[in-house]
Amino acid sequence: MNCFEDLKWRGLIKDVSSPLLEKKLNEESLTFYIGTDPTADSMHIGHFSSFLIASRLAKYGHKPILLVGGATGLIGDPKPSTERQMITKEEVEKNVLGLTKQAKEIFGFEVVNNYDWIKDISIIDFLRDYGKYINVNYMLDKDIIQRRLDSGITFCEFAYTLLQGLDFVHLYKEKGVTLQVAGSDQWGNITTGIEMARKMLDKELYGLTMPLILDANGVKFGKTEGNALWLDKNKTSSYELYQYLINTSDEIVIDYLKKLTFLTKNEIEKIEVEHNQKPELRLAQKKLAEEIITFLHGKSEYEKALMMSEALFSEKINELSSEDILNNFKDMEKIIIKEDLILEDLLVNNKICSSKREARELISGNAISLNNIKITDNNYLVTKDKAIDQKVYLIKKGKKKYYLGIWK
Secondary structure, X not given: OOHHHHHHHOOOOOEEOOOHHHHHHHHOOOEEEEEEOOOOOOOEHHHHHHHHHHHHHXXXXXXXXXXXXXXXXXXXXXXXXXXXXXXOHHHHHHHHHHHHHHHHHHHOOEEEEOHHHHOOOOHHHHHHHOHHHOXXXXXXXXXXXXXXXXXXXXXXXXXXHHHHHHHHHHHHHHHOOOEEEEEHHHHHHHHHHHHHHHHHHOOOOEEEEXXXXXXXXXXXXXXXXXXXXXXXXXXXXXXXXXXXXXXXXHHHHHHHHHHHOOOOHHHHHHHHHHHHHOHHHOHHHHHXXXXXXXXXXXXXXXXXXXXXXXXXXXXXXXXXXXXHHHHHOOOOEEEEEOOOEEHHHHHHHOOOOOOHHHHHHHHXXXXXXXXXEEOOOOOOEEOHHHOEOOOEEEEEEOOOEEEEEEEO
């Protein structure tokens, strides 16, 4: 497949600004950019598919530039329902540094910051040199602005689209950028840049958007939505990422393989056939986890996440260090153990069980495990020397409920 066919087969094309773009992607070498505002110091999985397009296009000979919006991040792209909460300049600066470092490490492309060229533009120059080229009626027709008219939109957010249009014009003049790529929610901002270049420079620029990556509930990934899977392994560990991906529903896993990996069409179609024959083996989910974690964090991190996952459901938990357990199971509910205790008392005192009767029933019914070893003795003594590194107990109640017992 050529470049455009590959993107289309993967479901990565939603809008294109011109029918000429297909020919250009297949036959020319374009310099393009994709951007993100620094609302956090790490990208999340919602950014990943969009930024992965940069790598895909680079494989076809195009030149990517990644933009971190140090200026636009101070304003905030309008949200569909309410005004975005502003973050401090200090936080924006910290986030810019984090995103720039991450983008270079993961994707390896040139990174620019729009604060570098917007900071010196006066309000008079902004209105004269850019604002005069975009009609207010044109801005009011933007979908995101239309949706905010009833509830109200500030001039600050209203003007955001002009800043992104300014970026496109600046990058064309300074870097030869002729294409902007983004998620579908940025279509209005992309077309503002195209309109600005047409009126200011008599030059046609191009835009391409892809559908947003949605979770199993049809919600886009993000900090605001509360379902962010961070690309920074210190914010979302490789194990946590593995657990999310391995539990991807059968209905969307093949779509994820197309959009979030570099596996070929033949490879994905083969996986789909094998997965459909034995869905209980979760072959597609396992491959998805392997490809994404290896790309982001390397083979060793994937193997570590796999080992952690297997250890959680086997008696190999004692082969892990307390540091591994605390770092990778950090979202697990924690209890503090301060002294030697009879297991029954430990369960009741920490509200793992509501009563001694329930505790005894669960223990005698093989429903309580310590470090994945079934405990059937009500009088079992929980001591520090039995903990992993004399620090940690993994306590399992029933089939799925886990607690981290931390010795203090």
